[in-house]
Amino acid sequence: MPAGRDLTADDLPQLSYLDNVVSETLRLYPPGPIDLRKSISAFDFEGHHIPAGTSIIISPYVTHRLPELWPEPTRFDPSRWSHQRKPAPYEYLPFGGGTHRCIGSMFATTEVKTMLAHFVRERRVELLSTSDAAVGLATMRPKHGIPARVLS
Numbered sequence: 001m002p003a004g005r006d007l008t009a010d011d012l013p014q015l016s017y018l019d020n021v022v023s024e025t026l027r028l029y030p031p032g033p034i035d036l037r038k039s040i041s042a043f044d045f046e047g048h049h050i051p052a053g054t055s056i057i058i059s060p061y062v063t064h065r066l067p068e069l070w071p072e073p074t075r076f077d078p079s080r081w082s083h084q085r086k087p088a089p090y091e092y093l094p095f096g097g098g099t100h101r102c103i104g105s106m107f108a109t110t111e112v113k114t115m116l117a118h119f120v121r122e123r124r125v126e127l128l129s130t131s132d133a134a135v136g137l138a139t140m141r142p143k144h145g146i147p148a149r150v151l152s
């Protein structure tokens with residue numbers, strides 16, 4: 001991060017580690033862990049016949065933890081985004097995919113990166129609990145919040 005001056009929007013593309021942390025967080029804990037669709041007509045997929053009117057559940061949470069796509073899938077490892085191959089669109093889908101893909105994805109990632117970049121630069125924080133628990137049906141969030149103490 002640039003020393004001796006305020007951050008600006010132009011700095012964000014240079015902050016590749018921050019990028020990796022946000023990507024890795026959305027991989028392990030996609031805020032939308034499941035997505036729903038209903039087939040409007042019958043189709044065949046991977047040897048399965050899907051009749052019209054079938055409810056289909058797609059899970060980014062499960063997809064993001066498949067070991068054949070993500071080595072050591074449960075490990076929080078931001079560096080994988082620098083050395084692993086780039087995932088295909090349907091291998092990494094925190095913002096969904098296809099025609100209904102989130103229109104706010106750029107806004108959301110820019111917002112979280114801006115907030116985080118300022119926060120870690122200006123504050124020291126002590127984590128009081130390392131609980132990994134996350135719950136969610138419609139959305140995923142830490143079960144007991146993230147208790148932390150702001151030190152400075």
Ligand code: HEM
Pocket residue numbers: 030031032035036093094095096097099100101102103104105107108109
């Ligand atoms: C981290 C933040 C966000 C996450 C994880 C997220 C996730 C998603 C996902 C998974 C979908 C697809 C739903 C589906 O396919 O059924 C979606 C759709 C959508 N998102 Fe987001 N979203 C985020 C932030 C935002 C923001 C900031 C906006 C608006 C400024 C937004 C607006 C929308 C809209 C309008 C759709 C519906 C698109 C459509 O149906 O064509 N989202 N979002």
